[in-house]
Amino acid sequence: MRKIESLLQEYAVSHQTTFNKKIHYVCVPLIFFSIIGLLASIPVPNSITNLFPKQLISYINFGTLIVLFGLMYYLRLSFVLFLGMLFFSILVLLGINLIVKADLLPLWSIMLIIFVLSWIAQFIGHNHEGKKPSFLKDIQFLMIGPAWTLSHLFDAFKIKF
Numbered sequence: 578m579r580k581i582e583s584l585l586q587e588y589a590v591s592h593q594t595t596f597n598k599k600i601h602y603v604c605v606p607l608i609f610f611s612i613i614g615l616l617a618s619i620p621v622p623n624s625i626t627n628l629f630p631k632q633l634i635s636y637i638n639f640g641t642l643i644v645l646f647g648l649m650y651y652l653r654l655s656f657v658l659f660l661g662m663l664f665f666s667i668l669v670l671l672g673i674n675l676i677v678k679a680d681l682l683p684l685w686s687i688m689l690i691i692f693v694l695s696w697i698a699q700f701i702g703h704n705h706e707g708k709k710p711s712f713l714k715d716i717q718f719l720m721i722g723p724a725w726t727l728s729h730l731f732d733a734f735k736i737k738f
Contacts, residue, residue, distance in 0.1 A: 581654040581738070585728055588721045591708035600702035602729070604695040605722045606665070611695065613640035613666075614673045614688035635674050644670065650720055657738035661727045 592598055617640035626637045644666045652659040677684050703710050711718035731738050 579655075581658065581724070584654070584717070584721050585725050588711050588718055588725045591703065591706065591711050592725070593708075594702075594706045597702035597706040598729075600698050601722070602726055604698045604702075605726045607691050607695040608699070609665075609723050610669050610672065611688040611692035613644060613669050614676070614684055615692065616640035616643055617670075617673050617677075618683070618685035618688065635677065636670055640673065641670060647720065651724060654724065655738045657731070657736065658724050658727060661731065661738075662723065665723070665727065 592601055617638040619639045621638055626634050629637050648659060648663055648666065651662045673684065676687060681687075699710065711721070728738060
């Protein structure tokens with residue numbers, strides 16, 4: 578069995594009920610989005626951003642850096658999941674950039690609200706399921722959650738990963 582299959586199966590053990598799965602299908606991407614947004618809120622020195630073309634400067638942040646490291650992790654597990662996470666990550670970075678440009682509230686405050694509400698929902702789902710979140714057993718499962726969610730989307734479209 579490939580490592581990704583083993584990790585997805587182990588993650589699935591604590592995500593069996595329809596209620597918990599549905600919560601995770603919504604909240605895992607929102608948590609990913611909010612974490613990248615929170616990291617994007619940390620100012621990057623001009624000495625670094627000035628190294629990039631002006632068109633990319635709004636995407637030069639700590640969130641993008643974490644996305645790049647995360648994509649390397651997914652690439653090691655599955656090329657197809659890597660492509661899916663790359664597409665999703667691009668959407669996340671574009672969404673964050675749109676929120677920043679809208680200038681309604683500070684980015685960190687919007688992302689903190691999304692983060693807290695999503696984790697509350699996740700714990701409600703796990704309470705309903707009667708099982709602890711997988712990451713309490715192995716921190717690696719914080720990275721597997723998005724892959725698990727994406728794997729269900731791929732399964733629905735019969736995409737092999």
